[in-house]
Structures are given as C-alpha cells and as structure tokens.
Amino acid sequence: MTPFHLAFPVRDLDETRAFYGEVLGCAIGRSSATWVDFDLYGHQMSAHLRPQATGAARDGEVDGVAVPIPHFGAVLLMDEWERLAARLEARSDIDWLERPMVRFKGEPGEQATLFIRDPSGNALEFKGFRALEQVFAH
Template structure:
C-alpha cells in the first residue's frame, strides 16, 4: 500500500505541531511559516495555517453512532491501535468525541475505533483491525 497525502487547515502551527508530535507521536517533516508536514503512520499529513477557517463538521450515522463529517485518521493493526488508545487515554486534555470502543462486534469488518479532535477542531478517527483483510469486509 502506498501512503496518501492530506492537507488540512489549522488555526495555530505551534499547538498543532505539539499535538501531532507529542500526543500522537508523529515525526515532523518539512515545514515553513505557513505549513508543517507530519508522518501519520506512514502517511503525509500537511497542516496549513488558516486561522480564519472554522472547522464545520456535520454528523453522519455509522451503525447506531453519530460521527463527525468530515474526519480523517489511520487504519491500524489492533496492537498498534491499542497502543495509541492507551497513549491517548493516559494524556490529559484529549478532546474525546468517542472513547475507544468496538464497532460491528462479531460481524465482518469488526473494528476498534476512537474519535478525537485536534487543537484546531479537526476530527480524527483511528481504527484498529485484527487483520487488514477485514478493512473492506462486508
């Protein structure tokens, strides 16, 4: 699988840098006065300074839960997902939208999931699967 690239707006580069580096554990790539690249589990995420851009999320229904739309994140193997979930639960000040849980239990595509917001209000979802073959199972 090849990495994807996503550019997203943020209100403050320094708080964004601290969150993605110190909370999520992302390595920092290239940067300037108006953007910074992060390595989010092998994917290139580019935070662009847009202090005037408000994050406007709407909810969409997945199963019996409402989730913020838009959102982004990463699909992880279960051990990596659990390590991230433990790291986030141990960190003070996480803006939880949905605490770690199992969705579609016992069904094809069973997954662990959690939702948080970054300091700019961007919604992130991290999914965990026991096998990557389950990602598109139905």
C-alpha cells in the same frame, strides 16, 4: 504501508455508488442507508449522506453512533491501535469525540475505533483491525 481512511459528505448515495463504483471502478464495501465504503486503490473512503440543514459537528451515523463529517485518520493493526488508545486515554488534554470502542462486533469488518479533535478542531478517527483483510469485508 497501511491504508488511509477518509470520510466525506455526499448529497445522494446512488449517484455516489455509480460514480465511485462504475466510473472509478472502486469495489464497494459495507454500507447502510446513510453511508457506503469504497476501496479506492486500497484505501478506505466512506461516503456519508449529509443532511441538508445540519450545522451540527456530528452529522453522520455509523453502527448507531453519531460521527463527525468530515473526518480523517488511519487504519492500524490492532496492537498498534491498542497502544495508541492507551496513550491517548492516559492524557488529560485529549478532546474526545468518541472514546475507544468496538463496532460490528462479531461481524465481517469488526473494528476498534476512536475519535478525537486536534487543536485546530479537525476530527480524526483511528481504526484498529486484527487483520488488514477485514478493512473492506462485508
């Protein structure tokens, strides 16, 4: 089984780190001034600081790219992610939010990612890693 990925909005990163890290005992992964990753029983939970007065569909940021919050998806091994990305790119009916790209190139946790919307407007992210050990690398 591969781990799931869930991004969720938070009002304060310090209190979020304290709760997930100290109260729940989650290991803390990569982070920035606007988000922090947690290892929740092997699953990647990404807490994103949500601006108070937004309303935009894209109100988070990762590696300099706007991302929709909330979103959910799956973490895949790279071969499977590449097959999915090619299948989606071959279709004309995909509602793309971010086309396939690589984040954190050459750094721990390097990953491929893509964002789409389902027919109901839910944002989904699919991530690809060369090795699952890199999911929480920092």
